[in-house]
Amino acid sequence: MSCTSCSSSIDGLPLGCKNNGACASGSCDKMNVFDWLANMSLPDGQKPFDIAEIRFKNGRKGFYRNTKELQLCIGDVVAVETSPGHDIGVVSLTGELVKVQMRKKKVSSDNEDIKQIYRKASEKDIEIWTTARNKEKEVQKKSRLIISRLGLKMKLSDVEFQGDGNKATFYYTADDRVDFRQLIRELAGTFSLRVEMKQVGLRQEASRLGGIGSCGRELCCSTWLTDFRSVSTSAARYQQLSLNPQKLAGQCGKLKCCLNYELDSYMDALKSFPKPNIWLQTEKGPAIFQKMDIFKGWMWYAYKENPITWHKLTVEQTNEIIKLNKGNTKVSSLEEYSLELEFDAIEASNFTDVVGQDSLTRFDKPKFKKKRNRKNNRNFRNNKKNLQKKNK
Template sequence: MACTSCSTSDGGAPKGCKNNGTCGTDSCNKLTVFDWLGNMNLPNGEAPFDCVEVRFKNGRKEFYRNTEKLTLSIGDIVATEASPGHDVGIVTLTGELVKVQMKKKGVDHKSEDVAKVYRKASQKDIDIWSEARDKEEPMKVKAREIAISLKLEMKISDIEFQGDGSKAIFYYTANDRVDFRQLIKEFAQSFKTRIEMKQVGFRQEAARLGGIGSCGRELCCSTWLTDFRSVNTSAARYQQLSLNPQKLAGQCGKLKCCLNYELDTYLDALKDFPDFETKLYTEKGDAICQKQDIFKGLMWFAYTDNFANWHVLKIDQVREIVVQNKQKIRVSALEDYAIEIVVEQEANFNNAMGQESLTRFDQPKKSKSKNKNKNKSKVQNPNQNTNPNQNANPNQKQGQGQNPNQKQPQAQGQNPNAKPQNKRPIIIKKNEDKK
């Protein structure tokens, strides 16, 4: 939040202005404009420009003429001309910069069709406007239920009430033309207000609703982008992007608008490149282009009889071979012109804790059945003597007088059915009789 009323409190928690997009300082709204001419004074004798820019719900902006010569500044709530009644909006721009915006949008500031600003909104106007905006969300839910019951292939994306509450504009999207004559009758009967249906495109719907793009930033169409140019798949081809609709499509389901941002730069760089369909004729065989690197100025060629082996050539070398081919001269082979690309070794960074592997927890778990079998093999008979030296003569040293061919006698308390263990045999001697 950029405005002072939306700044964080003393404890660090966000305070919030709770104005639901009608912030008084106009610093936390979509499509805000900075008046960089606001601190400049007009020359002597020049009257200020008599038109202002007013913003309504979801970034909708219109130009109005200040016929009453009111002292307006950015953030003032005004009552404007509408059909029928009046509408309520917030002033977003005043002064000479409005003339620049009107020229950019193709609006003639001398035309008499420009609507008027009636007055600054009173407290009564603001109360009626707030009550009307509180009705929009529950009305949208009920409107969608009515459209589904009539089995209409359309989606009601948003509802906007007029400032005086006399009219409601229903914004919807549809692939085909929709006959909503019965729908309007149902809406008028349920909501008891004047109904106006307005179809918007899928990009305009995403701009009104907002969201987060795949880049992690807020959508361009809901923050600063005002004109929606057509985007073609050729823009992705020129930038050598994979034609994957899941990666190239945005939140609106159409191709991303950002595909046009760098398209002109790519087209300027491709002017120096030979055509992608250029063939090189050599004595070893004909070669076809497989790949281009626009930033490094490289092209990859492969023989028609061996597409697995690629040769890297610079664009100057490709032009040289093309000139010789036009003179009906075949070069010996592409290997004479190919260059070797040195692959740089990637830096291996380790953090302070030594946890450099992001997939260290993704290793498959060991099966429990194997562990159980191992545990069973370790379990011994409780009657079995585990210490072979327990019954041995304490006066006798271990390992003395052992015969490797002699069988080991059974110790006392040992299970006779137990399997013999692979241990060295121990001979137990009886004490000699006392003389």
């Protein structure tokens, strides 16, 4: 996927505009919000909302007040107030939808801490901003060498320069508290700028850096997911997933956020299922739960004395047996219920083979026939030639 600013090669593949999240057209950005109110006019006498949403590097966004009543559109590069100096960002949203975004992030429009927009960025502002952004990779490499030399137990994940080039924010992750006073002195002396250290969590780090998940798509946290809800192993247990940390963990090392997506559906389906810790009392002995198929409504039980042989029951049959057990009545055996289920499954699976698609080797048979025919034709020709020679 590319925007109109991205050039294309001879083969038609996008080369990329090399803006790294500062695309002016707004189609390559993270966490985009479509402004469906852009073409609608405001009622008479109502002034447009004076706060705009500004986007910075790696999807970082903030709200700034348009005190000078500038005519802003999505994609405009603007200079905004920071302490100290100014920063350069791109307008990501304007108008009434900004109120919705502020309500989501619990930011009041009357908050005095909301800073202002100075002006639309000039060519000089953009040139200084671009020069500062080009230094980030080299500064990150040198900073990691300084961190390793000081022996600090922290991981530097990203560096973000301010728009005026006078300040840089260093994003890091660490398990324990880190004393980086000496590190700040060395970074400020080496690069001649103001240094701000900002600790982020592992999920926030993955959302900033981005990547491709095991599903083959971009990470949810870097494209559309705005809040990081806690994910526990009980979500995997309810969905009958094996507790394999290599499969359940995402690129951040934590449990995947997508484990919560279908959890409500599984919880609704499990309401009719009995608890797995309930034993079925039969005349042959107690039966213990083994596994279940939630959406097909099947449960497997095995006798305590013979755990190898499993018996498949429906949820209705299992609830019926449990109800009888509560009345101090034992069923004769599980085979009666499981045989009925197997008989029904055999009748349901009967079908007529019309095109022969049940054969796995149906595509291999013509090949063998052709080879045999070729050999027979060759033998027939050779025999015919030998007879002709003998007759001569």
